[in-house]
Amino acid sequence: MSAAPTPAPGPAAWPSVTEASDAYRHVRVSGRFRHESTTLVQAVTALGGGFWVLTPLVxxxxxxxxxxxxxxxDRRDPAGWRRPEGEVxxxxxxxxxxxxxxxxxSNAPPENRWYSRDVAVIASARGLSDVAPYFIDADAGPEGGLPVGGLTVVAFHNNHLVYALTWFTLAAMMLGAAIYVNGERRR
Structure with a gap:
C-alpha cells in the first residue's frame, strides 16, 4: 500500500487479478472522467453516513x-464537488x-440505489464497456473539497481469540451437559 504506485492492470492482466496478489496495491492510471455516469454508493465512514462517489475513468x-x-x-448534489476535467x-x-x-x-439498479461497489452491475447500469474487474479507491486530494478521498479502511479483523473462547465455552457446556445427563441416567 505504501509502495510507489504501479500502472493499473490493463485488459491483458485482468484474468490474473486476484485478492491475494492485488488487493490494496497502490496503482496509478490516467484518463478522462465521465462525470455524467457517476454512481453514488451508500457508505458509513469516520466522517459519518453518506455516499462513495464512483466515477468511470476512460x-x-x-x-x-x-x-x-x-x-x-446532505451534500450529495454534484454542483458542490470538484469535477476534474481533461486528462487526469x-x-x-x-x-x-x-x-x-x-x-x-441488495443493490437496486432500476431505482439507482447502491449499497456495494459491484463493478459489473454498475458498469451494465451505466452502459459502460471494457470495464476493469476492479475499482480504485483514490488517494486523498486537496484539502477542503468534496469528495473526500483517502478514506480506505485497511484493518483486518482478528477475531481468533473470540472464536477460540466461543468454541472452548461450547465444548465445556457440552461436557457439562453430558455429565449431567449421564448422572441423571444413573439415578
Whole structure:
C-alpha cells in the first residue's frame, strides 16, 4: 500500500487479478472522467453516513471505476464537488468488486440505489464497456473539497481469540451437559 504506485492492470492482466496478489496495491492510471455516469454508493465512514462517489475513468483501451471519495448525505448534489476535467492522473488502492449488495440490502439498479461497489452491475447500469474487474479507491486530494478521498479502511479483523473462547465455552457446556445427563441416567 505504501509502495510507489504501479500502472493499473490493463485488459491483458485482468484474468490474473486476484485478492491475494492485488488487493490494496497502490496503482496509478490516467484518463478522462465521465462525470455524467457517476454512481453514488451508500457508505458509513469516520466522517459519518453518506455516499462513495464512483466515477468511470476512460483510459487507453479500458475504463475503470474510481471511488473519488466520500460525500455526506446532505451534500450529495454534484454542483458542490470538484469535477476534474481533461486528462487526469489518479493514484489509489486497487480494490476488488463487491458483488451483491450489503448486509440485508441488495443493490437496486432500476431505482439507482447502491449499497456495494459491484463493478459489473454498475458498469451494465451505466452502459459502460471494457470495464476493469476492479475499482480504485483514490488517494486523498486537496484539502477542503468534496469528495473526500483517502478514506480506505485497511484493518483486518482478528477475531481468533473470540472464536477460540466461543468454541472452548461450547465444548465445556457440552461436557457439562453430558455429565449431567449421564448422572441423571444413573439415578
Amino acid at each position: 483510459s487507453e483501451g479500458f475504463t475503470v471505476l474510481v471511488n473519488r471519495g466520500f460525500v455526506p448525505s 492522473v489518479v493514484t489509489g488502492l486497487l480494490r476488488l468488486t463487491e458483488p451483491g449488495g450489503a448486509f440485508l440490502r
